[in-house]
Amino acid sequence: MRRWNGWGDDSTTKEVSEHGGALIRSFIGEPKALADVSLESVMAKVPASRLPKHPLISTDAEERVRHARGQSFPDWLAMRSGDFDVFPDGIAYPETSTQVREILDLAVEHDFIVIPYGGGTSVAGHITPQENAKAILTIDMGRMNQLMELNEESQIATFGAGTPGPQVESQLQARGYTLGHYPQSWELSTIGGWVATRSSGQQSLRYGRIEQMFAGGKLETMLGTMDIPTIPASSAGPDMREVTMGMEGRMGIYTEVKVRVVRVAQEEKFMVCFMPSWEAGKAVAREVAQQKIPMSMMRVSNAAETRAHANLGTTLKQFKLLDGYLRFRGLDDNRCMLTFGVTGSKLQNKSSMKQVKKILRQYKGIGGPLANIMGSIWAHGRFKFPYLRETTWAQGIAVDTLETSTDWDNVDNMMNGMEESLRTALKDEGEEVMVFTHLSHVYGQGSSIYTTYFFRCADTYENTLARWKKLKGNTCDVIAQGRATISHQHGVGRDHAPYMPAEKGELGMRVIETLIKDFDPEKRLNPGVLIEDDK
Amino acid sequence: MRRWNGWGDDSTTKEVSEHGGALIRSFIGEPKALADVSLESVMAKVPASRLPKHPLISTDAEERVRHARGQSFPDWLAMRSGDFDVFPDGIAYPETSTQVREILDLAVEHDFIVIPYGGGTSVAGHITPQENAKAILTIDMGRMNQLMELNEESQIATFGAGTPGPQVESQLQARGYTLGHYPQSWELSTIGGWVATRSSGQQSLRYGRIEQMFAGGKLETMLGTMDIPTIPASSAGPDMREVTMGMEGRMGIYTEVKVRVVRVAQEEKFMVCFMPSWEAGKAVAREVAQQKIPMSMMRVSNAAETRAHANLGTTLKQFKLLDGYLRFRGLDDNRCMLTFGVTGSKLQNKSSMKQVKKILRQYKGIGGPLANIMGSIWAHGRFKFPYLRETTWAQGIAVDTLETSTDWDNVDNMMNGMEESLRTALKDEGEEVMVFTHLSHVYGQGSSIYTTYFFRCADTYENTLARWKKLKGNTCDVIAQGRATISHQHGVGRDHAPYMPAEKGELGMRVIETLIKDFDPEKRLNPGVLIEDDK
CATH class of the missing domain: 3.30.43.10 (Uridine Diphospho-n-acetylenolpyruvylglucosamine Reductase, domain 2)
Structure with missing residues (x-):
């Protein structure tokens, strides 16, 4: 049954290995659980x-x-x-x-x-x-969770807006199609929520963000129904898909969502390999995106995340074997894990692999016999990470993530700024924070940055929330001041609303406010979300 | 020098072959020029x-x-x-x-x-x-026609908004980069105009429409300057790039345009081949798009256009040779010309060609020794078509085009409807119209439809305009009523403004009107364009 007070189904847990737990404690100290x-x-x-x-x-x-x-x-x-x-x-x-x-x-x-x-x-x-x-x-x-129509010729599927990820895919795959949208929340999040918050999935490199998938549909507003027609591309003024996406319920409620689907690919493979340094890992990701090599995912973990995952996700024996092998191949603690995938026809995948391997060789990546096995392990556990919070919580360890995206020339600056901000946010209390980062959505222009942090619960709930507020607040300030978005894939909600003016500017805010004022003058639709309303 | 009363530079002309002219006259009768x-x-x-x-x-x-x-x-x-x-x-x-x-x-x-x-x-x-x-x-x-900045790491170029196509490319290519945006108007149209009207170029299959290229910039509005930041992707509310693109000057004037550029590709090839029928040609284009095969262009001419181009673009000897060869290979008057291109690394192009050839074989396409030669001829003359109007005009023949895009399941319906509307629009005057069509921008979901039509000038300018109004008006009605956009790539302006309510719906129109009213309450910016203003 779904947990009432945490993530997912209560029959699912994600364990932390003993040496993984020890690694976290070595950063933050001995934790104490809250009841x-x-x-x-x-x-x-x-x-x-x-x-x-x-x-x-x-x-x-x-x-x-x-x-x-x-x-x-x-x-x-x-x-x-x-x-x-x-x-x-x-x-x-x-x-x-x-x-x-x-x-x-x-x-x-x-x-x-x-x-x-x-x-x-x-x-x-x-x-x-x-x-x-x-x-x-x-x-x-x-309850609006059905595939209502599938137009196979135009590859457009119409869903009830409340359809969650697994039901989107099972209903499509039964007919040979897929949407390919896999945010980490996929088990529970819905197609209407994806559109309303401009979601992005793990394989956006092939399938695009929800912005590229969303083809039209029905939005119920206070002024009546807005029907957004499906048109492949148009130069006839601003696109109502784009105007309404990301309004987070403030212009109306999506009830039917039409999405662009594709036939299930002939072949899909995920692989893991290791690069000697962060610079090398980042360069591979950038090259893949800028050369437009048809891959379906590309993730670069920094050295801290590489170490954390190697510990958290393995038995001690496995960890030692992997660590020994990589050291033997010349990779030290600076090594960075690269997780990537190809999805498509066998013919195209072969070509894509050839192209990516060329880049991997250039930057001295190490794959070897482990690449495919580790890739399969990643694919198998890809939606399990959110369950980790349940496990660490029971031990008094709080975990959260922060994310953004920015241009390539600003990626290091932003990643280092976010990590530093998190690491030092609780210094006044003498608390240490464990921090690591990966790039998971890569574009020609730049990349998303996804940072995970662990900290100890305080003695009370109130003080634990105060710790989080310092961590979150300081780091969101770093993002807002740094040519980056306050959210690449999680939307704005209430928590990010204060940072919107820095990103959108005075006139950008005016656009959003003007639309809300016109479509919902009484502010009955989700007030306080997306922008901070005047009281 | 640029023509004051027609297209392009007066040193450039596009001749119509004698047998090509004869073909047009065989449709519309003997024309008479206006002074x-x-x-x-x-x-x-x-x-x-x-x-x-x-x-x-x-x-x-x-x-x-x-x-x-x-x-x-x-x-x-x-x-x-x-x-x-x-x-x-x-x-x-x-x-x-x-x-x-x-x-x-x-x-x-x-x-x-x-x-x-x-x-x-x-x-x-x-x-x-x-x-x-x-x-x-x-x-x-x-005069704002300079490359102001090129960020090579993030592959973003900043241009003055008035930079025309050739200066965009020459300034970028000197540094090894390209934008790859080639609308037919490329010789004269500007980067700011492309953004303001949501333009699309001939190689959108690789490079995307201007929507995918536009990364941010500066919009001068009546309320002040809107700076649109460059962020690779964001879920932080509606995207100001998307809100302002296609506003056609009514929210403000772009002065600086930042675009996503790529390195000049290692290799580029264009090819032409012939399919036995329209159905086969359309199927190839649809498969290429839906299988996401990395090509840079794919154009399908219908049988009428195939015949017209074969006549207009060749000497009589060339035409007879081509016609004879294709008939020998079993293709009759139903044959359809496919023009396509690959742009990228040699390795990727080879794979793409292998994939597309597989589809061509499946649908019994004929390429042979002519494919590359004819492809080069197309590439060489690709921006010359607009000069044709000058040549036919001197003979009393008027030519214009109409375009839209729609989902695949509606492409035939729309193409036939548009052609039929054009062919019969002047029946009351006993005038015949020559009409042909191609698909030039293909998407997984559907395709653009681009129809060219020739008709005789009337005895006066006034009557010639009346003819055009019938042709344009009747056919725009067909589009507006047919699940299609009033413009895939030419924007709205004044001519398409009356058809916007049918496409955008009451609430879509309200969004546009609300933004204009808020940003330019006195309606000083290009009034009458995009939407019909109340007097």
């Missing part, structure tokens, strides 16, 4: 609903708890401590676009606020209700 | 300027004539007949963003209208001044 509260105790705190009685609205306490938070670190602390403060007043589970319309009309009639809810996987506070004089209704799109 | 007026006679009609005297503003009569029209068919008739009606009141040639700002401030101070002007190549009425109580200043961006 979790029970679902029942939180349910007892749920106040009376302020919503009108209506067949489309449930006010069941458990449902209200289960829809009260996403997966950001503050959300996690709320779920573990029971300090929720605010719950939605009710949950709706529409089954059609018409029902979504009906709910929006109700919101006007009864003057309440709505929060669109996909898989509840936001790590930026998109779905977290805030104290408000008005009642709050969370709209769970989960 | 052109002289530049001097038009200059004599230029009224006194209503603009204030200012060092940045020229009111020279010849300059005002030369900036009064673009290259749409009505523009052409105006330039040939001398019936201009309206001229801009003056021309400014800013050299910096600061001067553009200064001009916009002047526009407020003196209450005049501005029209941004790139290469003057619009075929949709973007730069054609309309009768207005206010004075009209055309801002020619042509």
Whole structure:
């Protein structure tokens, strides 16, 4: 069953090896766990609903708890401590676009606020209700989870916006097609959520970001239904796909999402190899992107992440074997892991591999017999990382990630700045932070930067949240001031809204504010998300 | 010297072969030419300027004539007949963003209208001044034509927005880079114009449309300067590149354009081959796009265009040789010409050719010894087609094109509908129209459709314009009602503005109107373009 207070299904766990745990502790010291509260105790705190009685609205306490938070670190602390403060007043589970319309009309009639809810996987506070004089209704799109139409000639699939990753793929693959969108949240996140927050998946190098996949669909707004037609490409003014994507529910709620799909590829392979240095690893990724070599993924872990993964993901015996082999081949602690994949026809994959191997040789990469095995291990465990938080949490170790993207000439500057900011953020408390980074989405122009950090829980929930705020705040300042985006793949929500003006500029903010003001003058749709509203 | 009343440089012409001319006449009958007026006679009609005297503003009569029209068919008739009606009141040639700002401030101070002007190549009425109580200043961006910066690590080039195609490429190629954007207007159109109208080039299959190339830059608006930062990809709300692209000057004027460039490819080849039928040709293009085979272009001419090009572009001897060879190989009058190209490393090109040849064999394509020669001929003459209008005009033959894009399952329906509409539009006058079509930009989801038509000039300019209006109007109705875009690559301007509501819908139009109202409440920036303004 899905965990009410953490990631994913409670039958799934991701263990940390003993030597992996020891590595983390060697950085941050001996941790001490905080106690979790029970679902029942939180349910007892749920106040009376302020919503009108209506067949489309449930006010069941458990449902209200289960829809009260996403997966950001503050959300996690709320779920573990029971300090929720605010719950939605009710949950709706529409089954059609018409029902979504009906709910929006109700919101006007009864003057309440709505929060669109996909898989509840936001790590930026998109779905977290805030104290408000008005009642709050969370709209769970989960019942709109069907492949409604597949146009094989034009390779366009129409889905209910609440369809989660596994159901997107199973319904498509049964007919020989795939979307190929694999964010790490794939198990739970939904196609409507991907579009609303401009999501990116692990194989974006082949399939593109959701921006490239999204072909049109239906957006229910306060002003009526916006039908976005499917047109392959157009020069007829701004593209309504692009204008509405990333509005995070503030212009309306996607109910039907049309996406560009492709036939399932003949062959897919993932491989891992090791480069002698960060510079070499980064150069390979940059060359692959700039030479437009058809790959499906390319990830470069820095030396710290390479070491962390080698420890966390192996038995001690495996680790020693790998470490010994790589040292024998001349790679020291500066080595960096490269994870990459090809997906396509055998003929094209062969050519792509030939091209990438040429670059790997040039930068003295070491693959050898391990490459394919380690690649398969990565592919097998690719959606498991979020489960790690559960495991370390039980030991008193907090883990979170931060990400951005920037141009190649700024990648080192930004990565070093983010890591340094995280490493030193808790110095005033004498706390150490373990930090590592990889590049996972590479473009001709630049790359995403994805940084993971571990720190000790404080003695109380309150102090643990204060630690996180320092880590997050300091590092977001570094990003906002550094020619980089406040989010490459997680969206804005409430947590990143304060950093939007630095990125978008005064006139960019004006565009967003003007659209919200025009489409939702009463601010009933997810207020406080994307931009900080005036009170 | 650049023609004042037609396309391009007056030292360049594109001849029509005798048998090619005969083919056109066999469709439309014997034409009769209309007389052109002289530049001097038009200059004599230029009224006194209503603009204030200012060092940045020229009111020279010849300059005002030369900036009064673009290259749409009505523009052409105006330039040939001398019936201009309206001229801009003056021309400014800013050299910096600061001067553009200064001009916009002047526009407020003196209450005049501005029209941004790139290469003057619009075929949709973007730069054609309309009768207005206010004075009209055309801002020619042509002096901002420099490569200002090239960041080789991030492969981003910054250009003055008025840089035309040849200067974009010569400045980049001198340093080993290319943009790869080759619209047919490339000789004259500018990088700022490409962005403002969402242009697409002949090799979009490799390089993408301008949307994929545009990385950021500077937009001078009535509210101040919008700086659009370069970020490889972001999930932080709507993308200001996308919001401003296609606004056709109505939100502001691009002054600096940053684009994603790539290193000049190791190898580039163009080829021509012939398919036994339209269905086969279309299938090859669709397979190439849907299998994501790395090609740089793929064009499918229908049987009528295949026949027209074979006649127009060859000597009679060449034509007979080609025709004989193809008939010998079993291809009859249903044959369709496929023009395609690969651009990249030799290794990748070899793989791409292997993949495309497999598909060609499957659909029984005929290439043989002619493929490479004919491909080179195409590449050599690729920007010459617009000169054809000059040649046929002198014989009394009018030529124009219409284009759209739509999903694959709608391509035949749309192509047939457009061709039929054009063929029958002048039936009431007993006039025949020669029509042919190709697909030139192919996507996984669908394709662009580009239709050329020839018709006889009427006895007067007025009646010739009336003929065109019937042809254009009827066919745009077919497009607007048919799940297709009113323009895949030429923008909206004034000519396509009436069809925007059908494509964008009520709420899509509202987005555009809201942004214009907020950014330019006095409607001083190119009014009447993109959307029809209320009077």
